[in-house]
Amino acid sequence: MYRFVNTLAMTAAVLTLGAGLWQDWGLFATMKKMFLSYLGFFFLGGLLTLAVISVPMFEHKSIDEPEKKKKKDKRAA
Numbered sequence: 001m002y003r004f005v006n007t008l009a010m011t012a013a014v015l016t017l018g019a020g021l022w023q024d025w026g027l028f029a030t031m032k033k034m035f036l037s038y039l040g041f042f043f044l045g046g047l048l049t050l051a052v053i054s055v056p057m058f059e060h061k062s063i064d065e066p067e068k069k070k071k072k073d074k075r076a077a
Contacts, residue, residue: 001052005045013038 016037020030 001049005042005049008045009038009042012041 013034016034017030019025020033025033
């Protein structure tokens with residue numbers, strides 16, 4: 001997941017660089033926009049990753065779930 005987030009952020013920075021070259025922005029403005037786009041996408045990707053990883057912690061598990069597991073174990077034996 002880290003690789004995906006890093007690739008997404010780097011792609012955003014490269015696209016910003018391309019836009020800066022195309023529109024003839026100054027060097028400082030282009031670098032600033034690249035830095036902000038990289039950090040923005042990196043943090044948004046990090047938050048998305050945190051949300052995806054934390055979803056199983058908040059899932060509702062039924063009370064009789066261990067009983068179902070015991071029934072499956074009895075069938076296997």
